[in-house]
Amino acid sequence: ALGERRWVEIVFAGVPSGQENPNDRVGQQLDEQALRGSLRAALARNGFRAGLMSGNLPAALVRVLKLQDAVPQVAAELEPKALELAPTVRRRLVQLSPESRVQVAESGIYDQLPLLWYRRGHLQGESFAKAQCIFALTAAGQGDGRVRLKLVPEIQHGDPRQTITTADGFFRIDVARPKQLFDELAISVVLSAGQMLLVGTMPDRPGSIGQQFFTGPSGDGREQ
Numbered sequence: 503a504l505g506e507r508r509w510v511e512i513v514f515a516g517v518p519s520g521q522e523n524p525n526d527r528v529g530q531q532l533d534e535q536a537l538r539g540s541l542r543a544a545l546a547r548n549g550f551r552a553g554l555m556s557g558n559l560p561a562a563l564v565r566v567l568k569l570q571d572a573v574p575q576v577a578a579e580l581e582p583k584a585l586e587l588a589p590t591v592r593r594r595l596v597q598l599s600p601e602s603r604v605q606v607a608e609s610g611i612y613d614q615l616p617l618l619w620y621r622r623g624h625l626q627g628e629s630f631a632k633a634q635c636i637f638a639l640t641a642a643g644q645g646d647g648r649v650r651l652k653l654v655p656e657i658q659h660g661d662p663r664q665t666i667t668t669a670d671g672f673f674r675i676d677v678a679r680p681k682q683l684f685d686e687l688a689i690s691v692v693l694s695a696g697q698m699l700l701v702g703t704m705p706d707r708p709g710s711i712g713q714q715f716f717t718g719p720s721g722d723g724r725e726q
Contacts, residue, residue, distance in 0.1 A: 508641045508649050512594045512606060516725040531555060532700060536691055544686055547620045549712025550655075551704050552689050556697040590725075598641040606653075608715040609635040617657070619711045621686060630659035630682065635715040637701075644692060651699055652690045655715065657682040684711065702726075 532553035534542055545552055555563075596604055615633035619626055638654040658679045667674050691699055703716035703726060717726045 507597050507599050508643060510596055510598055510604075510639070510641055510649075510651070512596065512639075514592045516590045518725055531557075531559075537689065541687075541689070544620070545689070545712075546704060546707075548684075548687060549704050549707030549710025550687065550701065550715070551712070552699065552701045554691060554693070554697050555700055556694075598639070600642050602640070604639040606637040606639050607634060608637060609718055615657070615659070615714065617711060617714060618709055619684070621684075628682070630657055632661065632679075633657050633659040635711075637715075648692050648694050650690060650692045652688060653699075653701065654688040655684045655711065657684075687711070 532551075532555060534551075534553035536554045537545070537552060598604060612630075612633045614629060614631055616629040617627065617633075634657070636656050636658050638656060640652045642650045642652075644650055658681050660680045662677050662679050665676050665678070667676065689699070689701065693699065703710075703712040705726075707713055717724055
């Protein structure tokens with residue numbers, strides 16, 4: 503931490519489909535109870551798995567994340583980059599102030615993305631053009647050395663649009679793509695030193711939001 507700014511390390515790890523799934527090895531040490539029960543159920547229904555890790559990490563996870571490799575580089579910019587265009591393991595070290603929001607891309611841009619998801623127990627569906635899976639990341643200090651991280655999944659789609667808003671008597675012009683927010687799947691956790699938040703997909707939820715976020719083409723096959 504530096505004043506009110508927080509350093510957050512983001513690690514992307516891709517595993518070719520058909521290889522050993524690290525989820526199988528981390529289940530017993532993944533603290534999913536750190537998330538409230540209703541959120542865990544909603545995440546699972548939509549193909550996500552999330553929890554906290556601390557202490558000695560499973561050997562399979564250390565290998566996948568390459569945690570003993572070089573120190574991550576500080577990100578010079580905060581533009582989202584697709585996992586499928588990156589190496590198997592990619593690290594970013596970003597600095598967040600309480601009011602800042604980082605976009606973390608979990609996919610390339612799909613020409614057309616048909617999607618099904620559960621909201622409040624009801625199945626919904628829609629097809630999005632020029633769509634990309636994004637996590638909106640924010641961080642806030644808790645005053646005791648801990649940090650609250652919040653990840654909100656969203657689909658950004660279509661072409662950028664110009665919107666005009668007013669605040670305190672001033673006009674503000676924003677240019678952004680339309681968004682489909684999944685606020686009910688927002689993951690909010692408080693991390694202490696030595697802890698990490700792991701987020702991935704559940705292999706038995708084909709076609710879910712989680713699978714769209716965490717699987718994609720890689721070379722001649724697919725990667726998760």
